[in-house]
Amino acid sequence: MILIVAEHAGGQLAKSTLEMVTAARESGREGPVTVLVLGQNVAEVANAAAAFADQVLVADLPGLATYNAEVWAAATAQIAQEGEAHTVIIGGSRSGREYAPRVAVKLDAPYLEDAIALKANGNALQAQRYTYLARVTETVEAEAPVIVVTVKPGSFAPAAAAAAGEQYDVELDLPAPRIEVTGRSLEKSSRVALTEADVIVTGGRGVGSPENFATYVEGLADRLGAGVGATRAVVDAGWRPYAEQVGQTGKTVQPKAYVALGVSGAVQHLSGMGKSKYIVAINKDAEAPIFKVADYGIVGDVNQIVPALIEAARK
Amino acid sequence: MKILTLVRQVPDAEARVKINAQQVDLEGATLVIDGMDEYGVEEALRLREGGANVEEIVALAVGPKRVEDALRTALAMGVDRAIHVETDEKLDPIALSGIVAQVAQAEGAGLVLVGGQEADWDSQALGAATAERLGWPQLTWTNELKVEGDTLTGRHDVDDGNESFRASLPAVVTTQQGLNEPRYPTLPNIMKAKRKELRKDDLATYGAQPRVRVVNSEIQTRARLNRMIDGKDPQAAAQQLLELLRNEAKVIA
Ligand SMILES: Cc1cc2nc3c(=O)[nH]c(=O)nc-3n(C[C@H](O)[C@H](O)[C@H](O)COP(=O)(O)OP(=O)(O)OC[C@H]3O[C@@H](n4cnc5c(N)ncnc54)[C@H](O)[C@@H]3O)c2cc1C
Numbered sequence: 140m141i142l143i144v145a146e147h148a149g150g151q152l153a154k155s156t157l158e159m160v161t162a163a164r165e166s167g168r169e170g171p172v173t174v175l176v177l178g179q180n181v182a183e184v185a186n187a188a189a190a191f192a193d194q195v196l197v198a199d200l201p202g203l204a205t206y207n208a209e210v211w212a213a214a215t216a217q218i219a220q221e222g223e224a225h226t227v228i229i230g231g232s233r234s235g236r237e238y239a240p241r242v243a244v245k246l247d248a249p250y251l252e253d254a255i256a257l258k259a260n261g262n263a264l265q266a267q268r269y270t271y272l273a274r275v276t277e278t279v280e281a282e283a284p285v286i287v288v289t290v291k292p293g294s295f296a297p298a299a300a301a302a303a304g305e306q307y308d309v310e311l312d313l314p315a316p317r318i319e320v321t322g323r324s325l326e327k328s329s330r331v332a333l334t335e336a337d338v339i340v341t342g343g344r345g346v347g348s349p350e351n352f353a354t355y356v357e358g359l360a361d362r363l364g365a366g367v368g369a370t371r372a373v374v375d376a377g378w379r380p381y382a383e384q385v386g387q388t389g390k391t392v393q394p395k396a397y398v399a400l401g402v403s404g405a406v407q408h409l410s411g412m413g414k415s416k417y418i419v420a421i422n423k424d425a426e427a428p429i430f431k432v433a434d435y436g437i438v439g440d441v442n443q444i445v446p447a448l449i450e451a452a453r454k
Numbered sequence: 455m456k457i458l459t460l461v462r463q464v465p466d467a468e469a470r471v472k473i474n475a476q477q478v479d480l481e482g483a484t485l486v487i488d489g490m491d492e493y494g495v496e497e498a499l500r501l502r503e504g505g506a507n508v509e510e511i512v513a514l515a516v517g518p519k520r521v522e523d524a525l526r527t528a529l530a531m532g533v534d535r536a537i538h539v540e541t542d543e544k545l546d547p548i549a550l551s552g553i554v555a556q557v558a559q560a561e562g563a564g565l566v567l568v569g570g571q572e573a574d575w576d577s578q579a580l581g582a583a584t585a586e587r588l589g590w591p592q593l594t595w596t597n598e599l600k601v602e603g604d605t606l607t608g609r610h611d612v613d614d615g616n617e618s619f620r621a622s623l624p625a626v627v628t629t630q631q632g633l634n635e636p637r638y639p640t641l642p643n644i645m646k647a648k649r650k651e652l653r654k655d656d657l658a659t660y661g662a663q664p665r666v667r668v669v670n671s672e673i674q675t676r677a678r679l680n681r682m683i684d685g686k687d688p689q690a691a692a693q694q695l696l697e698l699l700r701n702e703a704k705v706i707a
Contacts, residue, residue: 148614206613208582208592233613237594240579241586243548250548252577265669270576271471274477278670315701321607322618331556364705375632382614386572388595388630394468396705406467407525410576417703419695421685433699434678439685447692 140170144177144215145188146232154335155230155290157297160191162290164298167224167259174304175218177211179204190300196222196309206234207316212241213309219246224285226264239289249281253297255294272387272410279294279431292336293393326380336366338396341385341412343370345401346423346431346441349378355445356400362452368392369442370408386411392443401441404429455507455564455601455624456638457498460554463524464489464574476670478574482583486611487524490569493629496636498567498601499532506601510534514557516550518542522652528637531649536650541657546666551583553660558588563624567604570595581628584653590624667686 141163147151147202152304156174163172171193176185178199185197198214211234218291219227221241227246229239231253232326243250251257254266255276263282270277283408333339340363342356352373360367385392385449387407397415404420410420413432420433430436437444466484473479481698487495495513502508513528515521516539525536539553558566566588570582578594585592589679595611604623611617611630639647649673685691 162496208594212586216614231610233595236578237582240551240582243579244551244583244586250546250579250583252547252579270671271465271574272467272576272673273477274471274670275473275671277668279556279666280669281666283665288624307492317621318593319620320617321620322609323615325497325615325619357692371631381611381616387573396699396703414676417699417705419699430680430682432678433680434694434703435681435683437683437685437691437695439688439691443688444691445658447688451689451692451696 140173140223140224140227141166141168141228141391142198142219142222142229143174143192145174145184146177146230146235147176147184148179150180150183151229152184152344153201154297155232155292156188156296157191157229158292159230159284159290160196160298161295162254162257163226163228165258165295166226166264170225173222174223177203177214183304187305189304189306191298191375193302193387194304195306198311200311200313202313203365205320207318208234208238208241210313210316211238212245215242216245217311217366218284218309219285227287229287229289231291235289239287243287246273246287247257248285250285251279251281251286251288253289253291255291257290273413274410283444293391316351316404326382329419330363330452331366332351333366333368333383333390336363336392336394338363338398339368339385340365340398340400341370341402342373342379342400344372344376345403347401351442352378355441358449359398359445359452361401362449365398366394370402399429400445402429404426404432423451456561457492457501457511458554458558458561458563459511459513459567460499460580461491461495461513461514461524462530462569462572463487463515463517463521464572467573467658469495471673473671473673476672477668484537485520485523485572486567487527488573488689489572490571490630492636493631493633494567494569494632495528495531497535497629499637501599501601507603510538512563512651513556513563515539516541516545516553526647526653527639529650529652530644531645534650536652537655538652539655539657539660543600543657544668546664547572547579549588549662549664550582550664551580554580554584556660558584565601565623568626568628570630581626581648582625584639585626588624588626590626592626592628593619593620593621594628595630597625597630597650599633617694637684654684
């Protein structure tokens with residue numbers, strides 16, 4: 140069987156789970172597509188998942204109330220072993236890529252990380268992935284009785300509802316978490332999620348200040364119905380939350396249009412947005428590297444161009 | 455406590471990537487310590503300077519002969535000694551974690567520091583896989599770290615924000631930008647580093663086998679329109695850009 144570990148938050152099945160279902164079905168690997176739901180009070184998530192999978196395994200346990208890498212890895216490996224999974228698919232979120240390697244070690248399995256495409260090749264499994272700050276696309280291959288994969292968010296179309304999969308409750312032997320969380324600061328944005336937005340307006344240090352960021356970047360995003368992104372420089376300066384960061388150490392996005400305001404275009408930033416369909420750059424420095432990847436560029440001051448854009452978009 | 459800090463060598467981020475015979479070709483590329491690992495080396499030094507009970511700091515690298523340069527840099531930054539497992543074999547992170555874990559055990563390390571993401575393979579797997587092999591907890595994407603006795607506290611990034619944590623040593627910590635500013639080796643320290651121990655180890659000792667094969671690598675760049683709009687008249691530029699986005703790119707209504 141192909142075992143997918145569901146990603147969910149706030150009682151909702153995440154879109155990434157449906158993307159993993161597509162990855163499983165497109166891979167050409169055989170056997171039922173099984174979704175494992177880990178958590179507490181996850182009946183609704185399990186019901187939602189059942190519409191997309193051949194079967195759903197539900198571990199609704201107090202020990203799974205909050206994510207912990209060791210606990211998630213133990214649970215996943217246990218189910219993979221009991222169900223004799225030959226493929227384990229985990230989301231390529233920060234947490235997914237944190238516990239998936241532990242699952243691979245536990246199962247003595249090869250690990251294909253952050254796949255953007257998956258294809259069976261006889262008994263082997265081939266994956267494509269980005270390397271060298273997303274400048275290279277590599278095809279990697281592994282062959283083993285069980286293979287662990289993480290799937291990059293946004294790389295597969297979400298699956299459409301198909302059959303009503305049976306649900307089964309599962310028992311688990313969970314380790315006690317050894318990391319105590321003493322504080323949490325969650326950054327919830329009220330805007331369109333970056334990984335789901337068709338248009339993203341991103342501000343860099345060139346925007347000048349947190350106040351300007353609100354006026355120009357949020358102002359333009361509101362006009363265009365867009366998500367808001369930020370560079371690492373802006374996040375490090377404390378102008379914007381980390382949740383908005385795009386790049387190597389932030390989110391990877393692929394909108395139809397990416398509008399970069401006062402962004403220099405450092406390789407680490409490009410690695411997170413370079414696959415956008417259209418890139419727009421506004422920067423006062425004609426030599427800024429962002430123009431090399433831009434479809435439309437304006438050499439100019441954001442203080443002048445952006446108010447004009449907001450005004451023009453209003454009409 | 456002994457700290458083991460892993461050092462990888464990667465092409466400089468600004469360097470052009472070349473492909474030859476379907477594989478990335480590093481011939482002639484400028485190679486540097488992976489920035490994410492450098493934060494780990496720096497953090498080990500700062501923990502000691504900050505008064506934590508650090509007996510020794512050991513840097514480990516696995517790779518071809520040239521990787522010595524990265525170890526020399528770590529020695530010049532201030533680590534006490536280095537271990538080089540010399541091999542031309544490409545080891546995937548899960549295979550590599552087997553070596554890191556064995557060295558950590560043999561050295562009796564209480565803390566292993568590894569970069570959070572590799573700048574060449576874009577992998578985040580090494581820290582977690584090492585922790586699993588050792589049976590230790592892991593703290594990933596750490597941007598604040600304190601060690602008092604056997605207690606580790608700090609802050610790290612999670613899916614949608616960040617968390618403060620407390621854990622007991624031993625542990626694996628993955629490091630990233632924001633944790634510190636790595637120091638530059640000074641000339642006297644570079645000279646001193648030449649006399650520090652750099653032990654060579656044989657890959658065969660560790661029995662690590664790669665499990666993932668690279669079949670093909672290619673550079674795919676999307677052709678960009680590179681259409682420049684004159685910004686002298688902001689109103690006209692704004693108008694023109696919106697028209698292009700609406701009618702040519704058809705990305706906004
Ligand atoms: C390991 C590592 C990981 C990293 N990860 C990320 C990441 O995930 N995401 C990320 O973004 N960065 C990341 N970085 C940082 C990256 O290298 C750059 O430092 C960062 O992207 C720069 O942000 P910036 O473009 O906002 O700022 P700057 O580089 O300061 O550029 C500001 C730009 O604004 C222009 N400008 C100034 N004033 C105006 C004006 N009035 N009007 C118009 N233009 C103006 C300037 O010409 C300049 O091009 C990482 C770095 C490292 C080492």
